Amino acid sequence: xxxxxxxSANTISRLPKYIRLMEELEAxxxxxISSGSIARILGMTASQVxxxxxxxxxxxxxxYGYNVEGLKSNLKRVxxxxxxxxxxxxxxxxxxxxxxxxxxxxxxxxxxxxAFDTNEELIGKSLNGTPVYHPCQLDxxxxxxxxxxxVLSVSAExxxxxxxxxxxxxxxAIWNLTNVDLALKGNTVxxxxxxxxxSLFGLTYYLEESRPGV
Amino acid sequence: xxxxxxxSANTISRLPKYIRLMEELEAxxxxxISSGSIARILGMTASQVxxxxxxxxxxxxxxYGYNVEGLKSNLKRVxxxxxxxxxxxxxxxxxxxxxxxxxxxxxxxxxxxxAFDTNEELIGKSLNGTPVYHPCQLDxxxxxxxxxxxVLSVSAExxxxxxxxxxxxxxxAIWNLTNVDLALKGNTVxxxxxxxxxSLFGLTYYLEESRPGV
Numbered sequence: 097x098x099x100x101x102x103x104s105a106n107t108i109s110r111l112p113k114y115i116r117l118m119e120e121l122e123a124x125x126x127x128x129i130s131s132g133s134i135a136r137i138l139g140m141t142a143s144q145v146x147x148x149x150x151x152x153x154x155x156x157x158x159x160y161g162y163n164v165e166g167l168k169s170n171l172k173r174v175x176x177x178x179x180x181x182x183x184x185x186x187x188x189x190x191x192x193x194x195x196x197x198x199x200x201x202x203x204x205x206x207x208x209x210x211a212f213d214t215n216e217e218l219i220g221k222s223l224n225g226t227p228v229y230h231p232c233q234l235d236x237x238x239x240x241x242x243x244x245x246x247v248l249s250v251s252a253e254x255x256x257x258x259x260x261x262x263x264x265x266x267x268x269a270i271w272n273l274t275n276v277d278l279a280l281k282g283n284t285v286x287x288x289x290x291x292x293x294x295s296l297f298g299l300t301y302y303l304e305e306s307r308p309g310v
Numbered sequence: 311x312x313x314x315x316x317x318s319a320n321t322i323s324r325l326p327k328y329i330r331l332m333e334e335l336e337a338x339x340x341x342x343i344s345s346g347s348i349a350r351i352l353g354m355t356a357s358q359v360x361x362x363x364x365x366x367x368x369x370x371x372x373x374y375g376y377n378v379e380g381l382k383s384n385l386k387r388v389x390x391x392x393x394x395x396x397x398x399x400x401x402x403x404x405x406x407x408x409x410x411x412x413x414x415x416x417x418x419x420x421x422x423x424x425a426f427d428t429n430e431e432l433i434g435k436s437l438n439g440t441p442v443y444h445p446c447q448l449d450x451x452x453x454x455x456x457x458x459x460x461v462l463s464v465s466a467e468x469x470x471x472x473x474x475x476x477x478x479x480x481x482x483a484i485w486n487l488t489n490v491d492l493a494l495k496g497n498t499v500x501x502x503x504x505x506x507x508x509s510l511f512g513l514t515y516y517l518e519e520s521r522p523g524v
Contacts (some may be wrong), residue, residue, distance in 0.1 A: 108515055112508035116491065137493065175511050176518025190408045198404055199506060206510070245513060269517045271510055277330065279351070286520060288513035290506065292413060294326035296420070296459075296485055297389050299502035301322055303458060303483045304390025306500060 107148050111171050113138055114149070118168035130161035180205050184243045184267075186258050187250035188213040188228055191273060195247060196224045209241045231258065234265050245269045252276050259285075321362050325385055327352055328363070332382035344375035394419050398457045398481075400472050401464035402427040402442055405487060409461060410438045423455045445472065448479050459483045466490050473499075 117137060121129055131145040138145075146156070149167070152174045156162045172178055183201060185192045188211040201208050211228045213219065218228040229237055237243070246262045248255060248270050255276035262270055262285065269286040272278055275293050331351060335343055345363075349356040360370070363381070366388045370376045386392055397415060399406045402425040415422050425442045427433065432442040443451055451457070460476045462469060462484050469490035476484055476499065483500040486492055489507050 109508070109512060111515065112505065112511040113491070115511070116489075116507075138491075175515045176521075177511065177514060179518070181514060181517070190412055194404045194408045195506075204507065204510075244517060245510075268520065269513055271513050275330075277327070277352075286513065286516045288509055288516070290504070290509040291326065292409075292504065293330075293418065294323070295502055295504040296418075297326040297329070297391065298323060299459060299483055299485050299500065300391060300395060301325070301389045302500045302502070303395070304393070306482065307390075 103151055107151065110138075110140075110148055111175055115168055115171050115175070115177075118164050118171070121164045122168065127164050128161045129164055131156055133161070177205055180207055181244040182207050182209045182241060183245045183247060184209055184234075184237070185211040185226070185247045185249060186231065186234075186262065187248065187254075188215070188218055188223055189249065189251070192247070192249040193223060195249065195273075196226055206245070209243065210237050231261065234261060238265050238267060243267045245271055248272045248274055248278075250274060259287075317365055321365065324352075324354075324362060325389055329382055329385050329389070329391075332378050332385070335378045336382065341378050342375045343378055345370055347375070391419055394421055395458040396421050396423045396455060397459045397461060398423055398448075398451070399425040399440070399461045399463060400445065400448075400476065401462065401468075402429070402432055402437055403463065403465070406461070406463040407437060409463065409487075410440055420459070423457060424451050445475065448475060452479050452481060457481045459485055462486045462488055462492075464488060473501075 114134070117134065131142040131149075135142040135145045149155070149162070152170060154162060154167050154170050183206045185196060185208065188196070192211060192213070196208065196211065208226050211223055211226050212231045212234060213228055214231060219230050221228055244267075246267045246269070248258060248262070250258050252274055255272070255274035256278060259270060259272070259278040259280055263280050263282060267285070269288070270278070272287055272289045275291050277289070278287055280287065328348070331348065345356040345359040348359045352359075363369070363376070366384060368376060368381050368384050397420045399410060399422065402410070406425060406427070410422065410425065422440050425437055425440050426445045426448060427442055428445060433444050435442055458481075460481045460483070462472060462476070464472050466488055469486070469488035470492060473484060473486070473492040473494060477494050477496060481499070483502070484492070486501055486503045489505050491503070492501055494501065
């Protein structure tokens with residue numbers, strides 16, 4: 097079931113939380129859950145939960161609530177997670193390697209097809225089963241195995257240059273872990289930023305706010 | 311200058327972007343910038359920029375705009391970044407080690423006082439200058455050097471248990487990198503979640519939405 101009409105970025109940012117909860121409940125053997133229980137666990141109101149889920153055609157049954165497996169599958173479909181996406185890692189340094197080894201790509205339907213790095217010691221080898229190429233081979237790899245998402249995990253000084261290269265190769269999406277705002281020229285690439293420092297600064301703000309006498 | 315009245319979470323989430331931009335501009339030798347230019351670079355409207363900054367007592371001067379250094383300092387003070395915060399890393403595996411070596415803690419006024427891990431080969435040694443302790447020493451370390459923020463970078467199956475231990479030790483804030491919702495009992499700990507998968511799922515949603523014919 098596709099969404100009808102525009103959905104707010106805040107609603108979209110909550111979808112992975114619902115999916116994660118349904119997966120946990122499923123693993124624990126639950127088959128139904130009420131909007132009230134979802135709300136309690138996720139720290140929301142029941143009406144907000146119902147409002148979010150109704151937008152995607154998920155309605156709880158009176159007295160039973162939501163079917164756990166059904167809700168999970170529907171939200172995964174809404175997010176495009178039912179489809180396999182090819183991922184490439186640009187930058188196989190410390191962060192790139194950590195992702196390659198610890199991020200649960202495969203079980204979430206992401207297929208890591210390649211990593212790119214200028215480190216001569218890595219090129220031509222494989223990291224956790226993923227072949228490593230020189231960045232100049234990006235177009236060639238993309239031509240053979242179309243890349244849907246390029247993870248940008250290079251150092252800050254190379255971030256903008258690499259982003260432009262990804263844009264030029266017409267890869268549709270960048271997952272940006274570099275803490276650099278990419279400022280791409282066109283509007284053709286979808287960019288999601290995961291700024292580590294922004295997240296830590298946000299936490300520090302709330303900590304500062306909670307200080308007695310501040 | 312402290313903020314007056316409640317500030318939305320969205321505004322707070324934009325503050326690090328303003329700070330980062332001011333730092334970049336300062337490095338490039340700029341001393342003033344208009345709300346219009348800030349808006350253009352960050353992909354916002356000028357009125358939204360002025361509205362955000364006015365809340366924190368930063369007003370641009372007619373014809374000159376904002377003083378770059380002044381705005382940066384003010385926003386850093388608002389976020390509590392003028393104060394040093396003691397940080398501990400719970401979990402010195404791959405993610406914890408990457409953070410210890412690559413996250414610019416020190417230059418952002420975070421002092422990493424300790425790392426905790428059950429790996430016997432690490433305990434008693436130091437990682438990038440940070441001493442590693444067994445998690446059972448958390449209370450003792452915290453008693454000597456009060457920890458403001460505990461980074462949670464343990465494996466998913468240990469996340470909830472470690473979070474409860476941090477809560478029990480009365481450490482005021484957790485930066486949660488585990489992709490697990492912690493569900494702490496009390497409301498005493500401030501938690502900021504940085505869920506890698508949520509961010510990737512969000513990107514996938516927008517990619518799905520952009521597919522032709524979808």
